[in-house]
Amino acid sequence: MIQFLKAQASSLMATAADFICTVVLKEVFGVWYFLANIIGVTTGGVVNFFINRDWVFEGREKEIKFQAIRYFITWTGNLVLNASGVWLLTQFGPFNYIVSKVIVSLIVGWTYNYFLQKNFVFK
Numbered sequence: 486m487i488q489f490l491k492a493q494a495s496s497l498m499a500t501a502a503d504f505i506c507t508v509v510l511k512e513v514f515g516v517w518y519f520l521a522n523i524i525g526v527t528t529g530g531v532v533n534f535f536i537n538r539d540w541v542f543e544g545r546e547k548e549i550k551f552q553a554i555r556y557f558i559t560w561t562g563n564l565v566l567n568a569s570g571v572w573l574l575t576q577f578g579p580f581n582y583i584v585s586k587v588i589v590s591l592i593v594g595w596t597y598n599y600f601l602q603k604n605f606v607f608k
Contacts, residue, residue, distance in 0.1 A: 495536040503529030518582035530560045542607030555606040566593045
C-alpha cells in the first residue's frame with residue numbers, strides 16, 4: 486500500500502508538470518491544444534520516470550538503460566492513450582481540452598500506468 490501511495494504522489498507531481506506545460510503552451514503561446522498536450526505528456530513522463538525510479542520503486546541499483554527502454558515502451562502507450570483520449574473528448578464531446586485531459590489522465594493513470602510500471606518497467 487505504501488508503494489501505491491508513493492506512486493500516486495509521484496503521479497501527481499508528474500501530472501502537475503504535464504498540466505502546467507500544456508496550459509502555458511496553449512494559453513500563453515497559442516500552441517494547438519493537441520500538440521501542447523503531447524509536449525505536456527512528454528514533460529510529465531520524464532518527471533515521472535525519475536521520481537518513480539529513485540523513490541517509488543527504488544530501482545537505482547538496476548541499470549537505467551533497460552529501465553528507460555521499458556519505460557519508453559510503456560510511456561509510448563500512455564502518450565497514445567492520452568493524446569487520442571483528449572482529442573476525442575475535446576473534438577466530439579462536450580468538454581474543453583482541460584476537462585478532457587483531467588478525465589483521460591485519471592483513467593489512464595489508474596488503469597494503465599501504475600500496473601505496467603510496477604510489473605514491467607521497475608520489476
